[in-house]
Amino acid sequence: MELIMAKTVVLTEEYIRSAKLYQYQLPMDSGVILRTQRLATREGWIVELRDGDKVGFGEIAPLPEFSHETVEQAGEQAKQLLESWIQGETIDLSQALPSVAFGLSMAMLEQASELPMKGNYLVAPLCSGDPDDLIVRLNEMPGEKVAKIKVGMYEAVRDGIVVNMFIEAIPDVRLRLDANRKWTPIKAQQFAKYVKPEHRAGIAFLEEPCKTPEDSLAFSLETGINIAWDETVRDEGFEVKAEPGVVAIIIKPTLVGSVQRCMDLVKQAHAVGLTAVISSSMESSLGLNQLARFAEWQTPGVIPGLDTMQLFKAQLETSWPDCDLPKTALSDLEVVWQK
Numbered sequence: 001m002e003l004i005m006a007k008t009v010v011l012t013e014e015y016i017r018s019a020k021l022y023q024y025q026l027p028m029d030s031g032v033i034l035r036t037q038r039l040a041t042r043e044g045w046i047v048e049l050r051d052g053d054k055v056g057f058g059e060i061a062p063l064p065e066f067s068h069e070t071v072e073q074a075g076e077q078a079k080q081l082l083e084s085w086i087q088g089e090t091i092d093l094s095q096a097l098p099s100v101a102f103g104l105s106m107a108m109l110e111q112a113s114e115l116p117m118k119g120n121y122l123v124a125p126l127c128s129g130d131p132d133d134l135i136v137r138l139n140e141m142p143g144e145k146v147a148k149i150k151v152g153m154y155e156a157v158r159d160g161i162v163v164n165m166f167i168e169a170i171p172d173v174r175l176r177l178d179a180n181r182k183w184t185p186i187k188a189q190q191f192a193k194y195v196k197p198e199h200r201a202g203i204a205f206l207e208e209p210c211k212t213p214e215d216s217l218a219f220s221l222e223t224g225i226n227i228a229w230d231e232t233v234r235d236e237g238f239e240v241k242a243e244p245g246v247v248a249i250i251i252k253p254t255l256v257g258s259v260q261r262c263m264d265l266v267k268q269a270h271a272v273g274l275t276a277v278i279s280s281s282m283e284s285s286l287g288l289n290q291l292a293r294f295a296e297w298q299t300p301g302v303i304p305g306l307d308t309m310q311l312f313k314a315q316l317e318t319s320w321p322d323c324d325l326p327k328t329a330l331s332d333l334e335v336v337w338q339k
């Protein structure tokens with residue numbers, strides 16, 4: 001009898017689908033530069049899915065200079081796919097724009113109560129200014145001390161000195177360095193030359209040292225410094241495989257695509273012994289919280305690359321732990337579409 005009743009409830013709920021699309025704009029810290037442009041305002045969409053009394057949210061926010069789609073294109077596609085979802089159709093996200101696939105699949109996951117609540121908020125502190133600030137934060141960090149430093153912006157010599165300084169100040173630190181494909185093989189070699197050999201073990205990995213994956217692999221072979229793929233994960237035809245010197249893949253869901261695609265990548269990475277690191281594409285606090293939950297669920301024990309709340313001047317709906325920035329509620333946003 002109980003079984004039959006439960007079934008009836010599910011059937012009726014399936015046909016009470018509704019959805020909303022909110023538009024958000026959040027002010028950024030004045031110093032945020034993405035490749036060639038300053039990002040003064042972060043823009044995107046929040047999708048709200050309802051089915052019966054179950055609700056789920058997702059963030060669709062193409063990142064300028066990184067995503068290939070614009071925020072307008074993403075919004076248009078989101079509306080089309082939401083129309084189908086409302087009709088009760090199963091929607092195929094494998095062909096959708098990455099940011100749309102990510103936001104919609106996350107909303108569906110949350111709506112189906114399949115995204116666990118517990119998040120990993122122990123993020124890898126990102127050094128985006130004064131190295132002394134990072135040392136203070138690392139000393140306060142419980143457990144494994146992992147930090148992320150951008151390299152390749154100034155002289156390779158300076159980067160080498162900064163790395164030596166960190167490892168000398170905090171001997172058990174595990175640095176994640178990120179060159180974002182900025183170096184030629186010669187520049188990368190210069191950097192390696194300045195990092196004292198006994199300090200190389202303090203580098204957990206260096207993300208994308210060179211302009212091409214081939215040069216990065218050669219760099220790792222020559223220097224013994226472990227590397228990780230980030231941009232390469234989004235290259236056409238990328239396949240997860242074990243390669244000498246490669247220890248991790250960085251997964252930025254907004255740039256990669258659906259939750260399912262991200263889970264496949266994590267699974268494939270683990271199968272060949274690589275670490276998978278869930279990382280931010282500068283989502284608002286709403287999306288960032290979901291990424292922290294996703295990271296705890298799919299990559300337990302691995303510190304995610306989510307220290308990007310500090311780049312914002314405001315939060316959205318969900319608070320980020322220990323962040324005292326002002327918060328905009330979803331109810332303050334404009335609903336641009338609903339059904």
Ligand SMILES: O=C(O)CCC(=O)c1ccccc1C(=O)O
Pocket residue numbers: 063066124126148178180230279280281282304305306307308
């Ligand atoms: O990965 C992290 O720890 C923080 C996120 C980050 O570095 C990033 C965020 C948005 C766009 C590009 C990048 C990057 O990897 O350079």
Ligand SMILES: [Mg+2]
Pocket residue numbers: 178179180207230231
């Ligand atoms: Mg990177």
